[in-house]
Amino acid sequence: MNATQKLVEELTLKFGDSVLTQQQTADEVTTFWVDDKQLLVILAYLKDLSPQPFPMLYDLFAIDERSRADHKTYPSKEFTIVYHLFSFVRNEFVRLKIATKGEFPTVATLTRLWPSAAWYEREVYDMFGIHFEGHPHLQRILMPLTWQGHPLRKEHPARATEMGPFKLWDEKVDIEQGMLQFKPEQWGMQRQSDDTDFMFLNIGPQHPGTHGVLRIILQLDGEDIVDAVPDIGFHHRGAEKMGERQSWHTYIPYTDRIDYLGGVMNNLAYLLAVEKLAGIDVPERAKVIRVMMCELFRIASHLVWYGTFAQDLGQLSPVFYMFTDREKIFDIVEAVSGGRMHPNWFRIGGVAQDLPQGWDALVTDFLNYFPKRLKEYHNMVMRNSIFKARTIGIGIYTLEEAIEWGVTGPGLRACGLEWDMRKKQPYSGYEAFEFDVPIAHNGDCYDRAVVRELEMYQSLRIIQQCLKHMPEGSYKATHPLTTPPLKNYTMQDIETLINHFLNVSWGPVIPAGEAMSCIEATKGWNSYYMVSDGNTSPYRSRIRTPSFPHMQMLPYISKGYTVADLLSILGSMDYVLADIDR
Numbered sequence: 001m002n003a004t005q006k007l008v009e010e011l012t013l014k015f016g017d018s019v020l021t022q023q024q025t026a027d028e029v030t031t032f033w034v035d036d037k038q039l040l041v042i043l044a045y046l047k048d049l050s051p052q053p054f055p056m057l058y059d060l061f062a063i064d065e066r067s068r069a070d071h072k073t074y075p076s077k078e079f080t081i082v083y084h085l086f087s088f089v090r091n092e093f094v095r096l097k098i099a100t101k102g103e104f105p106t107v108a109t110l111t112r113l114w115p116s117a118a119w120y121e122r123e124v125y126d127m128f129g130i131h132f133e134g135h136p137h138l139q140r141i142l143m144p145l146t147w148q149g150h151p152l153r154k155e156h157p158a159r160a161t162e163m164g165p166f167k168l169w170d171e172k173v174d175i176e177q178g179m180l181q182f183k184p185e186q187w188g189m190q191r192q193s194d195d196t197d198f199m200f201l202n203i204g205p206q207h208p209g210t211h212g213v214l215r216i217i218l219q220l221d222g223e224d225i226v227d228a229v230p231d232i233g234f235h236h237r238g239a240e241k242m243g244e245r246q247s248w249h250t251y252i253p254y255t256d257r258i259d260y261l262g263g264v265m266n267n268l269a270y271l272l273a274v275e276k277l278a279g280i281d282v283p284e285r286a287k288v289i290r291v292m293m294c295e296l297f298r299i300a301s302h303l304v305w306y307g308t309f310a311q312d313l314g315q316l317s318p319v320f321y322m323f324t325d326r327e328k329i330f331d332i333v334e335a336v337s338g339g340r341m342h343p344n345w346f347r348i349g350g351v352a353q354d355l356p357q358g359w360d361a362l363v364t365d366f367l368n369y370f371p372k373r374l375k376e377y378h379n380m381v382m383r384n385s386i387f388k389a390r391t392i393g394i395g396i397y398t399l400e401e402a403i404e405w406g407v408t409g410p411g412l413r414a415c416g417l418e419w420d421m422r423k424k425q426p427y428s429g430y431e432a433f434e435f436d437v438p439i440a441h442n443g444d445c446y447d448r449a450v451v452r453e454l455e456m457y458q459s460l461r462i463i464q465q466c467l468k469h470m471p472e473g474s475y476k477a478t479h480p481l482t483t484p485p486l487k488n489y490t491m492q493d494i495e496t497l498i499n500h501f502l503n504v505s506w507g508p509v510i511p512a513g514e515a516m517s518c519i520e521a522t523k524g525w526n527s528y529y530m531v532s533d534g535n536t537s538p539y540r541s542r543i544r545t546p547s548f549p550h551m552q553m554l555p556y557i558s559k560g561y562t563v564a565d566l567l568s569i570l571g572s573m574d575y576v577l578a579d580i581d582r
Contacts, residue, residue, distance in 0.1 A: 027515035054085035060120035127152035212577035243541030247507025263297035267346035272517035286350035287429035292466035301522035309571035349482030391445035395569035406549035409524025421520035445572035547579035
């Protein structure tokens, strides 16, 4: 009996067939439609009472089913809410769905089970207009408070050209400015206590310590943080909505701009889901090329984090050295792909082109050069007494708290859990590589830095293996849905010519179904949940990013620390605003 069968049997014995209906999906994640009246009971059982529990709420989102061409076989005809849970004991995801009714449905909140549900439910309310009964603060989170409509509903325009010209008159400016004014009472905060008056301080949205357009409102007692409210959405570009208007192929460059420091790694998370839906097997050479490029970008992303983290704490030199070394990685990326920060180089079924002549010499030079630099950086930053004083014992959370809030990646491994998706659920051929999973044990800002520093050494090991064992063969699959298709035979037979013309002009028609991919991205687990109704565009594109839950945890881990400590905590999180807002 496999893991799916065991879980089906466990839940069926506990709740009966009438409450749970299993659905087969292309990604083979165990999926159930659940009676909405029993949802909280089932989720509470899976989280705490199951012999092998699912303690992490990994994702929560909605789907507007009203325009879906193939939804007749599903219980939901209007809106579906999807819950993804993860079990570390089972090394398994489970997906629960509920069908809602009405134009603006109401469902029960999960915030009593998982505090991390608060932001996810606010996002669903913001994007779809679905209400969550019992939610402590249900208001928009990504869109302005004055926004009209709910963008991910199918009737909402997908392009600015469908909405008429934008006008900003004086009254509108006053309204918008008024809505930005922070009112502590709305968040359950007091302006004073028995012995002090609290101060409310805006950090951002234009502040070097926030690494982008992020606003954090602090409730302060002197220098001490009493509470904090992150205000996100300034960088929201509607990436999920854009995914539903683009073809499967032309959406690839948009993914580059999610974690804009992760480069091709965003492409990989998206394409793995599309390839599951299409049934495409990627050639071994393409897999190894993808792995090599992803690990180069992992190092490049970590260098940005490393240098700016040191800069946030008052050390100016490292950021110049580290950005210079990042340019050496971009020289390799440019030689291979023609692009640098956003190469947009992966394709459905493989990569855009084969490796150029001389790629191996460039990679060899970098592998010989960079380890010595890492040692210098360790002495310069990690052994610096001021850096240690500002990070050791700051921003601590336990492993249980990390799982409760949906923390993944280096932030999770800094709590002592040796968990890396490249090892636990290998993808793109990572199972063939030898590398270690660095961990630390204190869960503070310093340990999160330790893990990322050691990860760069492991990425070098992986790149070395790619260099030594690059397989021969094709850089792209020959599957008919590979896009753009190979042109070898287009001028020899009409069927190949027609297939090439349609796949390039309209884009491929991906078979109906749903699939999720999950990769170990630079900042944690990144996944794309793609729904196809058998068309040339995704019906629903859901992007789960690691920075979103990490930022939600900020108030929890900042209370009791000082304003100066907040910059240490923010720097150690290694977030990107586009990764939060999408």
